[in-house]
Amino acid sequence: MKLTLTYALFVVVAGAFSLVVVYLAMRFVPNYPLGDVNPQAAAVATRPDILQALVKASGVALLSLALVGLGVGWLIAGRVLRPLQDITRAARRAADGSLDHRIGLTGPRDEFTELSDTFDDMLARLQRSFDAQQRFAANASHELRTPLAVSRTMLDVAVADPDGQDYRRLVSRLRETNQRGIDITDALLQLSALDNTQPAMERLDLADTARGAVDTVREEARTRGIALFADIDPAPVTGNGVLLRQLVLNLLHNAVRHNLPTGGSLSLATGPDPARPGHTLLAVTNTGPSVSDTVDRLTEPFLRGSGRLAEQDPTRRGHGLGLAIVSSIVRAHHAELSLAPNPGGGLAVRVSLPGTG
Template sequence: MNERDDRPRTERPRRLTARMRLTLSYTLFAVTAGLLSLAVVYVGMRYIPNYPLTSSNPRYRSDAPSRQEILDSLLRAGGYALALLTAVGMAGGWLIAGRVLRPLQDITGAAHRAASGALEHRIALTGPRDEFTDLSDAFDEMLARLQRSFEAQQRFAANASHELRTPLAITNTMLQVAAADPAGQDWGKLVARLQDTNRRGIEISDALLQLADLGHAPPDLAPTDLAAATEQALTAVRDEAAALGVTVTADLRPAPATGNPVLLRQAAVNLLHNALRHNLPGGGQVTVTTGPDPRRPGRVRLTVANTGPRLTPEAVATFTEPFLRGRGRTAETDPARRGHGLGLAIVAAVADAHHGELHLTPEPAGGLRVTLDLPGTGGGPGV
């Protein structure tokens, strides 16, 4: 970036306002049109025959003006007319320019308010559709997206602080109790609890780092098989499914996709963890399928469906929000079913990084169906 680009906006050279430039443009156009009209009349008058006008009666003296006198009078009257036209053009141009630029002043005011942090303000420009209303609507849409993003970032920062503070506070409490009564402690049990709390803090930190990396650095994409990544994920969660008493049924058909194998495996693991931990207390089921998308040629999908309590569409719509667990923001009392509330948020980020889509649908009988839809090999982002 050169030195000029680094200068603050206040150092820009002062120029005429847009309203004044428009006014001068209108006036110049009006005066130019008047001058051209006068020139045409003047040139036309030059071709009038220049013979003396006399009376048929020699005794009467003719007072008819000559051609030169007519031209002189025309120039004099034209000068007065041009002066009046300039004044009228300036006044009219100033009023017209102000009326035309009034929506731009509203947009500028909204931009200044947004710069000061007031993102809730909307221009809501009325009137027929033109360039200004299109700009206003685009600006309002941008403000709405910025407001949603800013509010989500604030919630994320607050929730992340709370989640990271919780294991530290628990650790501090256990250490204080142990320090107050060293002889009455079961040190083996205390160490195990400290290790479990520390592991949870590490998991949250790793998940936050992964979520941050997905939001800033695009992953390396290459031809891969979504079915293979899902099969690896099933192997990783097999013991957890057995411990929770959940039956997993898989139908893995080839699903050649363009993606990152590591991230796709992590997304599949997160979907399976979510389906296992938010299931029925006993006799739960999870169904996993992969293959081409029958409704969208050129794309592949991974579907994970589980049994569980009935869910409302309003609740499901918030599940990809970071730190939102199956019970809202309250952690599960059962350690085996406890999560950190970032699983589906990471899957959503993986889907965005792969130009894919994540769909969450509540099952009528209870439970959730999650579909990860990705471009197939050679499909590209726009398929």
């Protein structure tokens, strides 16, 4: 209605302006007293008569223009706003919780088609985010329920046969199970904090962080028979030292614990990123089972894809949050994370971080 009234008002104002110009021009028409020259001549309209008739005709013309402006303006406004109505209906459906629909506006590229495409992209991202959130909630519930269920089973067995229990071993197993629940909860809290706070940044050399992380996992790699190679060059970055150390450790632990049973290898490298000038590259590559079918989802919480199942050994068991935390740390540093399966199995991880420039 607003657009219709705007169109009609514009038409009326434009018509009125044109008529005013004609009226003013007519005032300069010579007013010859023809009746005084030839009294027998037929009556001839004088300038006042012409102006009076023009005023009456102008009133009729303006009324006609107003009616035409309202009618045509209503049709034009409806046609122009039809795409916006489609977008509005889609937004209402999204507000009701339906995210699986798309507008798919066709036609020439204009502001409405750009808005439609942007809205469709937003719906797609929201749907992926909500799907991931639902999977996260379901997996978190399962992961947190598992140690509680194990603890309850052990306690029920002990209550049923109190005399036949090795209480020292029972307490040790309960402690291990409880510690696993604590580790999962701590990891969830860390993941939540990374997504909601901006860490303090400073200039540092990622090479020093990488050396310390390699020293930390070297013994575990040796125990598992994994050859560890490090090619560490200076890697100045702007970041948070604690989080970057956690990032490198998570990648190394992930590479060690999801490697081949025997004869595996692991390599870490730091240095300038050849693909992105002004950035620093951290690359971690390991052998292992094939992960090509799940590589795109490995950063989702609790996902352990094909060939990436946690071990039964509690000292080497993961909880499926390592790469999720890595992804959050990367986002917090405005960096870029890429995961690619190796042709022979295993994973190649590249993290490109902003330099100190």
